[in-house]
Amino acid sequence: MISLENLVTGYRGQALSQPISGQFRRGSLTAIMGVNGAGKSTLLKTIAGLLPPISGGVRLEQDAKQIAWLPQQSEIDHHFPLRVIEAVAMGSWPAKGMLSGIGRRMRNRIDDALEQVGLQDLAGRAINQLSGGQFQRMLFARMLVQDAPVMLLDEPFTGIDSQTSAFLLRVIDRLHAQGKTILTVLHSRPIVERHFPALLYLHDGHYHWGETADILLQSDERPPSLVRCAVEDFHP
Numbered sequence: 001m002i003s004l005e006n007l008v009t010g011y012r013g014q015a016l017s018q019p020i021s022g023q024f025r026r027g028s029l030t031a032i033m034g035v036n037g038a039g040k041s042t043l044l045k046t047i048a049g050l051l052p053p054i055s056g057g058v059r060l061e062q063d064a065k066q067i068a069w070l071p072q073q074s075e076i077d078h079h080f081p082l083r084v085i086e087a088v089a090m091g092s093w094p095a096k097g098m099l100s101g102i103g104r105r106m107r108n109r110i111d112d113a114l115e116q117v118g119l120q121d122l123a124g125r126a127i128n129q130l131s132g133g134q135f136q137r138m139l140f141a142r143m144l145v146q147d148a149p150v151m152l153l154d155e156p157f158t159g160i161d162s163q164t165s166a167f168l169l170r171v172i173d174r175l176h177a178q179g180k181t182i183l184t185v186l187h188s189r190p191i192v193e194r195h196f197p198a199l200l201y202l203h204d205g206h207y208h209w210g211e212t213a214d215i216l217l218q219s220d221e222r223p224p225s226l227v228r229c230a231v232e233d234f235h236p
């Protein structure tokens with residue numbers, strides 16, 4: 001379980017929202033939505049321990065090493081001189097350290113992750129030669145190798161073609177079925193409605209948190225719609 005206790009996020013002492021309190025239950029699958037600049041990524045980074053809270057706190061059942069983090073594509077250096085397999089192997093670092101070497105079990109886990117995301121034939125390719133969708137599959141494979149109980153994903157489908165998005169959505173569904181606790185920042189209401197049982201919606205410094213159907217119903221009953229979000233042309 002992840003508990004937010006009067007958590008206020010922001011930068012340099014400047015708060016982005018009112019205090020947020022609540023729990024992400026173990027094994028839950030939650031979408032985080034809100035307009036651009038609402039503070040979704042900042043919240044995710046604060047939960048991941050990458051940013052300090054302005055006030056309040058985040059209580060985790062596990063240590064921060066057991067949290068997998070999938071950043072927005074725009075935050076990653078796509079030109080770092082690495083091969084796909086090396087980038088995916090980095091998923092083992094939080095548990096084993098950078099210099100531990102890769103044993104046979106870890107090698108199997110890396111091969112399995114590459115296969116799960118359909119990149120088994122591109123293991124030796126330089127990461128700067130991947131398409132956007134292939135790059136995102138690689139980041140998912142790295143997350144699968146890390147195999148953390150908590151997974152935080154920041155806009156995993158932004159800029160990704162609909163076929164790859166649908167494929168990666170099935171990976172998320174599988175991880176959810178395995179009992180992972182998953183928080184995902186998303187902009188697509190159809191995806192959230194179909195795949196995410198829980199929703200945390202950030203809006204004008206306030207938040208709405210609960211079952212997705214309830215939050216969206218409240219939104220529809222209270223025009224102008226609370227959940228003003230891009231409806232993408234993709235309905236998996």
Ligand SMILES: Nc1ncnc2c1ncn2[C@@H]1O[C@H](COP(=O)(O)OP(=O)(O)OP(=O)(O)O)[C@@H](O)[C@H]1O
Binds near residue numbers: 035036041043
């Ligand atoms: N490093 C930073 N320093 C100061 N302010 C920042 C920093 N990063 C983001 N901000 C500001 O914090 C606010 C929230 O940003 P954040 O990226 O969390 O929003 P978001 O809801 O994820 O938006 P988007 O949907 O556009 O990704 C914005 O006003 C942004 O300009």
